[in-house]
Amino acid sequence: MDSKFMSGDVLAFARGGDDLGGYRSLFENAVEGIYRTTPDGRYLDANPALARIYGYNDPAELIAGLTDIARGLYVDPADRERFRGILARDSVVRNFEARVRTRSGQVIWIAENARAVYDPRGKLVCYEGTVQDVTARKQAEESLRLAATVFETVGEAIVVTDRERRILAVNAAFERMTGWSAAEVTGRPCDLLAVEMIGLREIDEMWRLAANTGQWSGETWTRRKDSEPFPAALALTAVDQGATGQDGDGRFVLLLRDITRKRRDEQRIRFHASHDALTRLPNRHTVMEALGEAIVRAEQTGERLAVLYLDVNRFKDINDSYGHAVGDELLRQVARRLKACVRASDIIGRLGGDEFVMLLPSVGDHSAAQACAGKVLYAFAEPFDMDGLQLFAGTSIGIALYPDDADGAESLLSRADAAMYHAKRGGLPYSCFDMEMDRQVAERVSLENDLRLALGEDQFRLVFQPKVDALSGTIVGAEALIRWRHPVRADVSPGLFIPVAERAGLIGAIDDWVLGEACRQVAKWRRQGLILPAISVNLSPAQFHDGRLKDKVKAALAESGLPPAVLELEITETMMASDVDRAIEILGQLTTLGVRVSLDDFGTGYSSLAYLKLFPVSTLKIDRAFVTELPGNAKDGAIIASIIALAGNLGFTVIAEGVETREQAAFLAARGCPVMQGFLFSRPVDADTFAGLLATPEGLIRL
Numbered sequence: 001m002d003s004k005f006m007s008g009d010v011l012a013f014a015r016g017g018d019d020l021g022g023y024r025s026l027f028e029n030a031v032e033g034i035y036r037t038t039p040d041g042r043y044l045d046a047n048p049a050l051a052r053i054y055g056y057n058d059p060a061e062l063i064a065g066l067t068d069i070a071r072g073l074y075v076d077p078a079d080r081e082r083f084r085g086i087l088a089r090d091s092v093v094r095n096f097e098a099r100v101r102t103r104s105g106q107v108i109w110i111a112e113n114a115r116a117v118y119d120p121r122g123k124l125v126c127y128e129g130t131v132q133d134v135t136a137r138k139q140a141e142e143s144l145r146l147a148a149t150v151f152e153t154v155g156e157a158i159v160v161t162d163r164e165r166r167i168l169a170v171n172a173a174f175e176r177m178t179g180w181s182a183a184e185v186t187g188r189p190c191d192l193l194a195v196e197m198i199g200l201r202e203i204d205e206m207w208r209l210a211a212n213t214g215q216w217s218g219e220t221w222t223r224r225k226d227s228e229p230f231p232a233a234l235a236l237t238a239v240d241q242g243a244t245g246q247d248g249d250g251r252f253v254l255l256l257r258d259i260t261r262k263r264r265d266e267q268r269i270r271f272h273a274s275h276d277a278l279t280r281l282p283n284r285h286t287v288m289e290a291l292g293e294a295i296v297r298a299e300q301t302g303e304r305l306a307v308l309y310l311d312v313n314r315f316k317d318i319n320d321s322y323g324h325a326v327g328d329e330l331l332r333q334v335a336r337r338l339k340a341c342v343r344a345s346d347i348i349g350r351l352g353g354d355e356f357v358m359l360l361p362s363v364g365d366h367s368a369a370q371a372c373a374g375k376v377l378y379a380f381a382e383p384f385d386m387d388g389l390q391l392f393a394g395t396s397i398g399i400a401l402y403p404d405d406a407d408g409a410e411s412l413l414s415r416a417d418a419a420m421y422h423a424k425r426g427g428l429p430y431s432c433f434d435m436e437m438d439r440q441v442a443e444r445v446s447l448e449n450d451l452r453l454a455l456g457e458d459q460f461r462l463v464f465q466p467k468v469d470a471l472s473g474t475i476v477g478a479e480a481l482i483r484w485r486h487p488v489r490a491d492v493s494p495g496l497f498i499p500v501a502e503r504a505g506l507i508g509a510i511d512d513w514v515l516g517e518a519c520r521q522v523a524k525w526r527r528q529g530l531i532l533p534a535i536s537v538n539l540s541p542a543q544f545h546d547g548r549l550k551d552k553v554k555a556a557l558a559e560s561g562l563p564p565a566v567l568e569l570e571i572t573e574t575m576m577a578s579d580v581d582r583a584i585e586i587l588g589q590l591t592t593l594g595v596r597v598s599l600d601d602f603g604t605g606y607s608s609l610a611y612l613k614l615f616p617v618s619t620l621k622i623d624r625a626f627v628t629e630l631p632g633n634a635k636d637g638a639i640i641a642s643i644i645a646l647a648g649n650l651g652f653t654v655i656a657e658g659v660e661t662r663e664q665a666a667f668l669a670a671r672g673c674p675v676m677q678g679f680l681f682s683r684p685v686d687a688d689t690f691a692g693l694l695a696t697p698e699g700l701i702r703l
C-alpha cells in the first residue's frame, strides 16, 4: 500500500466487500468529504462531511441534487476535464485544488485526492476520493501574497525586527532609500539607522512607547549608508504583541518615509513668507521680528543696537527712465553690496521699494554705526554694472540707536527713517537721529495729511512774478509759482510742501493743476487784451519723468487755446543727470510740441557741459545763489560772466533770478544778461495785481 495515499485510501480498505463493512463508521464520521462517482460525473456514494462541505443537508440530497459534477460543481468546468485527464494518465490525483460552487452558490476552494478504480478486466468502474475545504488556507495564502507584494512594491521603506531590535527583513524601498542592501543589514541592530543622529536615549524611548502602546509615529533624522542624514517620517508598530508569545515573538515593523522633499517645500514656503523675492533679503515682517528680538537681547546685555535706514537716491527716476528690469537689477546689486558691508551677525532687510535696513547688534556708540555707514557709502561709490551700462547710484542713510533714540522696534525704525529723510533733504550722505527731527517728522506727517485735502478744497492758487528786460523795462514773461493757503497755518511755502508732496506721491496732481491753471490765466488775460509773451511753469522730477507729460501739456494748451511758444517749462539739471539719453528724448518731445524749456537753478547742479549742448533747451536760468552777493563777490561774478559767455556760445538765452538790488541788476546787464527776475522788479503777486503790472508796465524799475 502506498503510504502517501492518505485518506483517499479509506475507500480502498472499505471496498473489501460490496459495502463498507467495518469502515462504515469511519466513513460516516470523517471530517474530510469522501465520495465515489461515476467517471461521467454522478455520485455513487458520499459521506456527510462531503454533503456539509458542499452545502447539502445529507448525502442523499447531494447525490440526488448534484448530477453533473463538471457543470454543477466546478466554477470552471474545465477543471473536471483536467481532473479526469490526470486520473486517466496516472490513475491517481493528489492535492488537486479547484474552486467549486456550493449549493447556495458560494465559491469555495477544495483540495481533492482521488484514484480511478478498475475491475479485474481493467475496465474503469468509478472514481473515489476525499475532499477538503481549503478556503481559509487559500485566503490566508492570498493575503500573504498580497502582503509580500505590498512589502516589495510600496514607496515606504519597511524594516521588520525582532524584539531585540535586530533587523529580520527589509524591503526594496529600504534598499533604495538608505543605500543598504538587505544582506548588509539583516541581523544587525536597527539602531544603526539613527543612533548617530538622535542618540540612543531617544531611540529607546521610541521603542518603549511602541512596545507599550503598540504604535509610535513621528518625524526624526536618520541616515543613509554613506552617512548622509535625511529627515524621515517613522511609524513603528509592535506586531504579534500577544502576551502568550506563541507565534507572537514580539516583532516590530518600522515604516520609514523620506521627507526631504516635504521639508524642503516647507522651508521654501517659510522662506518666501519671510523673505523678499527680488533680493532674497528678509522682508519687513522678518526685520521687525529680528529687531524686536535684538532689542530684548540688547536690554539683557546692556549693549547698544544700531539701525541704519537707507534708500537709493533718485531710485524712482532710475526706474522710470531705464525701466523696471534695470531697477530690479539695481536693487539686487545693492542688496549684494550691502551684505558685503556687514558681519554675519548683522541683519539686512528690504522694507519695500528702494528702502533697506541694517541692524547692527552690539555697537559701542555712534561712531561704530557711522563707520558702517561709511562702508556702505564706499560700496556705493563704484558704478553699478547693468549689463554693460555703468550706473551711478547714491544712497542716503539715517542712523538711530537703541536705547538712546527709541525704546521699541517701531519707533527705532521710524526714527532711523526720520534721520534718513533729514540726510536726504540736507544733501548729506548720512545723519544720526536727534529729537528735533522727531518734531519735523510730526510736522511732515501733519502737512502730508493736510496736503491730501488741499487740492479738493481749493486751497492752492498761483502767483506770478514778472521776468523783465531791465534795459527797456518791459515784461518779457512771468513765472507761475504755487501758493498754499493753509486753513489754519499761515501760507505754506512751496519750498516746504513740494518735497513733502513728492514723497507722498501727491506732486503729480499738484503739477497738473498748476499747468492747467497757469495756461487758463494767461488765456484769460489775452482775452482782456493783456498780452503776456511767455509763461513759465515749474516741473517736478516726477512730472518730468511721467510718460503722460507730453499729452498733459498738449491738453493744457488745447484747453486754453494758447500758442505753444508761449509756454515755457522750467526743469532742473538734476532731473536729467540720471539718464541723459532719456532726458533728451523727453525734451525732444516737448520741443516738437513747440513749447520751450529752461534750465532752472542753473549752476547748482552738475550738468556736464559736454551734454549741455545736446539738450534741446532754450534758456539757462542763473541760480539766485550766484546773484545774491553781487557785485562784491568776485568769484560769483566770474562764474556769472562765464555762464553768460557759455550760453552765448551754445545759443541759449539767459535770465538771472533773485535780483534784489540795482547794483546786481547793473552788474548783470553789463555782462550781457539784461533779462531778470527778482524782488527788485516785483515780488510774485496774485493774478489781479499782475494784470495791473501788465496793463501799466511803466511802473517797473528800469536801469
Ligand code: C2E
Pocket: 465, 480, 481, 482, 493, 494, 495, 498, 511, 514, 538, 539, 540, 570, 600, 601, 657, 658, 659, 660, 677, 678, 679, 680, 684
Ligand atoms: P524756483 O523755481 O527757483 O522759483 C523761484 C523762487 O525764488 C520762488 O520762491 C520766488 O518767490 C523766489 N524769488 C524770486 N525772486 C526773488 C528774490 O529777489 N529774492 C529772493 N530771496 N527770492 C526770490 P518760491 O515761490 O517760494 O518757490 C520756491 C521753489 O518751489 C521754486 O523755486 C520751485 O522750485 C518750487 N515751486 C514753486 N512753485 C512751483 C510749482 O508750481 N510747481 C513746482 N513743481 N515747483 C514749484
Ligand code: MG
Pocket: 479, 538, 570, 600
Ligand atoms: Mg522756477
Ligand code: MG
Pocket: 600, 601, 621, 623, 624, 657
Ligand atoms: Mg530757480
